[in-house]
Amino acid sequence: MNAAKAAKTESEDLHPSSKTMLDRVFSEHLVAQGPGAPPMLYVDLHLLHEVTSPQAFAGLRARGLRVRRPDRTVATMDHSIPTNRASFPTSTAGPVTLANLTLDDAARAQLRQLEDNCREFGVELHALGGEHQGIVHVIGPELGLTQPGMTIVCGDSHTSTHGAFGALAFGIGTSEVENVLATQCLLATKPRAMEIRVDGFLGRGVTAKDLVLAIIAEIGVGGGTGHVLEFTGDAVRSLDMEARMTVCNMSIEAGARAGMIAPDDVTFQYLARRERAPKGAAWDEALHRWRALPSDPEARFDRRVQIDASRIEPMITYGTHPGMGIGVTGVVPDASMLSSAEQAAHARALEYMGLRPGERLLGKKIDVVFIGSCTNSRIADLRAAARVLDGRRVAAGVRTLIVPGSMAVKRQAEAEGLDRIFEDAGAEWRNPGCSMCIAMNGDQLRPGEWSVSTSNRNFEGRQGKGGRTFLASPLTAAAAAVTGCITDVRGLL
Amino acid sequence: MATFTKLTSRYVVLDRNDVDTDQIIPARFLKVTTKEGLERHLFADWRWDEAGLPREGFPLDAEEARGAAILVAGDNFGCGSSREHAPWALLSFGFRAIVARSFADIFCANALKNGLVPVVVDAEMHAAILASRASEPRASLTVDLAAEEVTLEGATAQRFSVDPFARHCLLSGLDELGYLLSHEKEIAAHEAARRT
Numbered sequence: 171m172n173a174a175k176a177a178k179t180e181s182e183d184l185h186p187s188s189k190t191m192l193d194r195v196f197s198e199h200l201v202a203q204g205p206g207a208p209p210m211l212y213v214d215l216h217l218l219h220e221v222t223s224p225q226a227f228a229g230l231r232a233r234g235l236r237v238r239r240p241d242r243t244v245a246t247m248d249h250s251i252p253t254n255r256a257s258f259p260t261s262t263a264g265p266v267t268l269a270n271l272t273l274d275d276a277a278r279a280q281l282r283q284l285e286d287n288c289r290e291f292g293v294e295l296h297a298l299g300g301e302h303q304g305i306v307h308v309i310g311p312e313l314g315l316t317q318p319g320m321t322i323v324c325g326d327s328h329t330s331t332h333g334a335f336g337a338l339a340f341g342i343g344t345s346e347v348e349n350v351l352a353t354q355c356l357l358a359t360k361p362r363a364m365e366i367r368v369d370g371f372l373g374r375g376v377t378a379k380d381l382v383l384a385i386i387a388e389i390g391v392g393g394g395t396g397h398v399l400e401f402t403g404d405a406v407r408s409l410d411m412e413a414r415m416t417v418c419n420m421s422i423e424a425g426a427r428a429g430m431i432a433p434d435d436v437t438f439q440y441l442a443r444r445e446r447a448p449k450g451a452a453w454d455e456a457l458h459r460w461r462a463l464p465s466d467p468e469a470r471f472d473r474r475v476q477i478d479a480s481r482i483e484p485m486i487t488y489g490t491h492p493g494m495g496i497g498v499t500g501v502v503p504d505a506s507m508l509s510s511a512e513q514a515a516h517a518r519a520l521e522y523m524g525l526r527p528g529e530r531l532l533g534k535k536i537d538v539v540f541i542g543s544c545t546n547s548r549i550a551d552l553r554a555a556a557r558v559l560d561g562r563r564v565a566a567g568v569r570t571l572i573v574p575g576s577m578a579v580k581r582q583a584e585a586e587g588l589d590r591i592f593e594d595a596g597a598e599w600r601n602p603g604c605s606m607c608i609a610m611n612g613d614q615l616r617p618g619e620w621s622v623s624t625s626n627r628n629f630e631g632r633q634g635k636g637g638r639t640f641l642a643s644p645l646t647a648a649a650a651a652v653t654g655c656i657t658d659v660r661g662l663l
Numbered sequence: 664m665a666t667f668t669k670l671t672s673r674y675v676v677l678d679r680n681d682v683d684t685d686q687i688i689p690a691r692f693l694k695v696t697t698k699e700g701l702e703r704h705l706f707a708d709w710r711w712d713e714a715g716l717p718r719e720g721f722p723l724d725a726e727e728a729r730g731a732a733i734l735v736a737g738d739n740f741g742c743g744s745s746r747e748h749a750p751w752a753l754l755s756f757g758f759r760a761i762v763a764r765s766f767a768d769i770f771c772a773n774a775l776k777n778g779l780v781p782v783v784v785d786a787e788m789h790a791a792i793l794a795s796r797a798s799e800p801r802a803s804l805t806v807d808l809a810a811e812e813v814t815l816e817g818a819t820a821q822r823f824s825v826d827p828f829a830r831h832c833l834l835s836g837l838d839e840l841g842y843l844l845s846h847e848k849e850i851a852a853h854e855a856a857r858r859t
């Protein structure tokens with residue numbers, strides 16, 4: 171027994187070709203491993219926003235420390251900023267500043283603090299009005315800052331988005347933000363690796379959002395705890411980068427530390443034209459490294475899950491966590507199908523949502539449609555929404571917000587005339603930010619309102635106190651805007 | 664740096680699963696630049712009614728909760744957003760330990776960094792804790808971090824474990840940032856080797 175075990179270990183050493191992508195990225199960034207302490211990991215890219223950084227900068231100041239690598243630190247304003255155009259100065263009033271925006275005092279103080287901190291510590295800031303400002307997880311990839319094989323952290327759980335490039339990217343708390351600012355390192359126990367293999371192909375009207383909602387419904391909101399999910403299989407390979415980001419973005423909603431997708435030609439093509447991606451000889455050298463990242467065919471995963479893409483229909487959530495999802499033509503599950511521990515939560519969720527077991531969601535009236543967030547606010551998402559809204563009208567009484575993820579997405583959408591499609595349909599075309607995903611900025615549901623939202627969390631009150639959220643894809647959300655109720659978008663395509 | 668060795672206290676039961684950090688502290692209260700004063704917003708939407716008065720039956724403001732330093736919850740406590748405001752709010756309310764059947768990863772790490780101890784108990788002990796609360800509102804729990812044992816008053820102890828380094832930091836008052844800073848040589852070597 172012992173001999174067999176020893177032989178196995180030896181063969182692993184002799185054949186280093188049984189590594190997962192996680193193994194590679196993790197070991198490549200190992201700085202030190204002190205006795206009795208977790209591994210110390212180097213961080214290649216640290217992203218910041220206004221909500222989770224002020225106390226970290228205050229900590230640095232209290233200890234008289236500097237930001238160790240301002241050149242690896244990038245900040246943006248996204249969470250608490252306004253997105254409605256009325257809050258912004260008219261174009262003749264000169265550049266946007268915190269002074270000429272309509273903003274509550276707490277938000278203004280928090281944003282001003284970020285400006286002051288970035289100025290004092292020499293950190294690059296994409297402030298409101300700047301040409302690259304946007305949601306932190308949208309601007310990283312779009313600028314080419316996010317690259318394969320990197321370690322990326324941010325005081326934000328949806329940092330998992332960046333894993334779509336084969337980076338190890340995860341959310342951290344404010345104490346860790348302080349640690350990374352000061353040392354460019356953090357202590358991180360190595361997570362386990364879980365493979366989620368998605369075979370087959372997604373059907374018409376079924377998107378990456380539907381895929382990830384189906385995955386979370388399958389493995390549960392705690393199903394990924396302690397793991398990094400690696401998404402593999404034909405269905406994943408066939409997704410473009412924006413769709414891959416949508417999948418990795420919601421890994422955290424399955425409780426996972428991060429999500430990853432192996433880089434390939436789709437990844438490299440996306441990066442090749444990005445401002446901050448390596449250029450010339452550095453690009454060739456990077457490409458060489460990136461091609462060596464994917465998990466080996468014999469790599470050992472701690473857990474494997476297999477999903478058939480062709481069986482997935484457009485998904486929608488019915489409850490108050492992202493794992494409570496069903497196909498849009500389905501019915502709200504009966505609690506008897508659940509374990510007893512889940513029954514109480516299920517009953518509570520249905521009470522909050524105002525739904526009954528066995529009820530069909532199709533035809534359910536809604537009040538608001540929100541298309542945006544780091545899950546679904548990129549250009550492909552907006553094009554999908556426009557495809558449904560083009561030549562149609564938003565149903566009477568439905569407030570529809572379309573919020574681009576960044577200034578760059580906004581410019582691109584306007585160049586393509588999508589803004590006119592949205593406004594002609596009767597939807598509101600906004601400035602970039604987190605907006606109603608987190609409802610910190612006044613963009614919020616009123617108590618009791620139902621919304622179909624492309625964001626990532628349907629927790630109680632997430633989109634406004636008492637608000638009730640159905641999570642879905644941009645296609646499904648746009649379909650709901652047009653009909654005023656939950657709709658199978660496949661009938662509108 | 665926060666320290667923690669052993670705590671005996673009455674406990675508050677919030678018998679819910681998947682309590683997310685948006686419930687622990689709703690996002691609209693995150694427009695702050697310090698860690699202080701968040702206790703007012705702890706579980707705000709569950710705790711206060713439209714008029715800002717305590718909701719009948721919410722356990723946090725019940726008579727027996729006064730002075731309790733331990734919160735007992737169900738599965739997957741602290742899921743969702745990575746906001747460290749969640750442990751800050753729990754701590755400033757007066758909690759020093761959370762007992763649950765499981766925790767979300769990021770919450771667990773954030774809690775430990777602030778001296779809030781996450782204690783995982785099995786279903787049986789969880790049920791016993793709830794039953795004991797039902798029959799004896801002033802029942803207490805002891806969380807012993809040094810021994811990694813949790814004990815329900817009048818019952819046998821059960822083992823729990825937390826990340827060994829975080830435990831060491833809490834027991835000895837060692838500061839994590841100080842530890843990282845002491846590795847300056849290794850950090851510089853890593854950067855030099857990778858020309859980063």
Ligand code: SF4
Pocket residue numbers: 248249305306307326328543544545603604607608625626
């Ligand atoms: S869009 Fe929503 S989930 Fe994404 S970073 Fe902003 S608040 Fe967080």
